[in-house]
Amino acid sequence: MSFSASLRDVTLKYGDTEALSDITLALEPGKIYGLLGRNGAGKTTLLSLLSAFRRPTAGEVLVDDRPVWENIDVVSQVALIREGGDFDDTDTVKAAIEIGALRPSFDLDYALKLAERFELPLDRKVNQLSRGKRSVLAAVCGLASRAQLTMFDEVHLGMDAPTRDAFYKELLAEYLDRPHTVILSTHLIDEVANYLEEVVILDRGRIMRHENVEAFQGMGATLTGPADAVDAAAVGLEVLAEQRLGGTKSITVASALDAADRGRAAAAGVEIGPVGLQDLFIHLTDPDRTGA
Amino acid sequence: MSKTATLATRRYTLGLALFGESVKYFAAWILAAIILAAVVPLIVSQWRSIDISAWYLAANVGKYLAAIIAGGYLYTLLPILVAQGMTRRETAVSMGIFGLLWSLFLGTIALVGFLGEHALYGVFDWTQAPQQGEEYDLVLGSFGQALDFAAIYPLSYLLYCAGGALAGAAIYRSDTGWLILALVVPIGFAVDDLLSSADTWGPAFVVRFITGPLEDLGTWPAVVIALAVIAIGAWGTRRIILNTPIRAKQA
The missing domain is CATH 3.30.70.260 (ACT domain)
Incomplete structure (x- = not known):
């Protein structure tokens, strides 16, 4: 079981500014999507809607064909991993990982295995981590969430090239082992291009293109x-x-x-x-x- | 939260876990307050007679601590819990359970502390007076009086928890959310003043405007008013949480 995601006629305003303008988008379950767009295009805002971080000003946001807002059965299976993760900075790395157990699907053993592989110091406080290690911690938590819809928003920032490569490979291995829906929002397009099945390009709050990768390559x-x-x-x-x-x-x-x-x-x-x-x-x- | 939660119960287990972790985290602080409240009068008694309750000061600092912890937890944990796939309703329930348990815990310590202090002061023939003011002295002359005086503390802590949570939620919700303090602080002080037979303990420039006018209302009407204000605060906090977007991360 993996989750579909759709936005129907969605607009989101910050004050007078429209971050997303009348967007309609349908993402099929069980695919890896790339979400591309220039700075300020609305990528993070779109992901925030799919994860119920925000409510749209207008329109409907559905995940697994159900409204996502305050829907415990849906949000517990949706993970948005933002740059640097969402942690209590005074917690230890181990405690920051363990809070993932709030999700029924969370795999603590897998998380700890990944933490060891990526050399995360479990006893150190989150605020003592380098930017790269903090990004790794966020990525580990995202992978171990075993959610049906997992979204990584610029989570690679600060990671060095070998770590990014290892993360992409782990993401793919986890995806092949347990098909689910993944959305990768990134500016490092060439690095992730080989992993993507479909690509959505946002431009100034609107969907510019949504095609499979082959269609883009044929352009x-x-x-x-x-x-x-x-x-x-x-x-x-x-x-x-x-x-x-x-x-x-x-x-x-x-x-x-x-x-x-x-x-x-x-x-x-x-x-x-x-x-x-x-x-x-x-x-x-x-x-x-x-x-x- | 070391074990994977079930959806139906995780709001309750989280509330309990928050309480348990907070007790562990603040145990040293609380122990330090207990020791200080006992040792300082012993030291001061070398130079002068003791005619004020040291525990009264510690117990009132606890009220501010309760408010700051409730607000701080809510402000910090809301984005983390939503990111972990919890709904805002679940978060509100967890925080409510934590607030109730934390207030009861602190209130029990305060109550036991007043009784213990009364016993200690009795040994040395000191005067346990929570208040020595310009208008009147409030002396706890017996265990019964100490019990009566301290019995409202759990409710008082709950009042401060509710106020702190409301302020924390409002401040997270909006950059101008701190303005709610202009409402929360005077109402909180006024209701605390109603509950306690001592004057409200706080900054004089605030307290002098809100203490006094309803002091003779009686205990039970004061309790009813306090419960009503706490319920309104909890309801307001929940309302704010339910509509709060998670803030964008700062670059």
Whole structure:
């Protein structure tokens, strides 16, 4: 059993400012979603609604087809892990982990195993942890919650690259072992791209795109090969990103190539690959393009 | 909360656990207050006769402690508990159970402390006077008088707990929530003044405006009013909690 999540005509205002504007979104159960958006796009606000941290100004928020607000059967199975976690800073790491036992699904043994693996000092106080270790503690608590809908909001901040890699792998292993719904909100798009099944892009409080990863990758292409051949193949295409090393050039274009173009490019020695999600994200949310 | 909770009972087990952990955490403070209240008069008696209740001071500090703990717990724990998948209703129940037990606990210590102090003062022939004021002295001349005087303390602590919780909830709810103190403090002091045969113990610039006018109301009407004010405070706290969004984390 894993939870679906949906927002219907949801608006959320902070005073006079609309953080989310008339959003409708449906997330199927049992998938890993990426929630992308520029700073202030409304990602955290959206996650706060799904976890009943906040109430919408208008509209309906459903998790597992049930209203999430004050619904004990739902919220006990929903976990939002915010950057740095939500802890009493004067608690020890062990106590901060143990409070997770408020969830019936919480797996304390798994949490302690992860704490050992990620070298969390159980006897140290939370406020004595480095930013990276604090993020690890939050991630450990999120994984061990064994919730049906788990959301990680920039939880990787402060983690070093090996720790982030280990966290993503543990997340995937846990997901494969126990299918549930996961939402990853992050700016490190390329790092998580391989783990995602669907991607939601928020832009200025609205859903800009919601597609599976393959659909995003089909929205563009990466051309790599001899610089002249690449330039020739890219004539008339919108170039999103460009890299050059000696005589070899790699460009990302914002449109898929048809069969004839692919054939000509291949004949000229140009390799065609899927577009990088991060390049596409940058392109899609470019203020010049979106009229901001 | 070392064992995994069940949904039906976790609000109660959390309330009990909060109480148990608080007793452990504050045990040293309470013990220090008990020792100080006994030792300081012994020391002072070397130079002058003792004609004031030291325990009265400790017991009244406990009222402020009760308010600060209730407000502080609520302010700190609300986001943590919601993040752990608890509803706000459950949180309100847990805090209510904690407040009741904590008030009863402190109140019992206060009551036993007054009786113990009366016995100690009797040994040395000192005067156990909670109040020596410009208007009148309040002397506890017998165990019965000490018991009568101290019996309202559990209710008094509950009053301060309710006030602290209401303020804590309001301050978490809104940046201007502290303004509720302008209501909570005078009402709390006034009702405490009704309950106690001594004047309310607090800052003189506040207390002098709210003590006195209803002092002769009698014990039971005062208890009824206190219970009503506590119930309103608890209801208000719950109302605030139920609609409180969890604050965004500061970068």
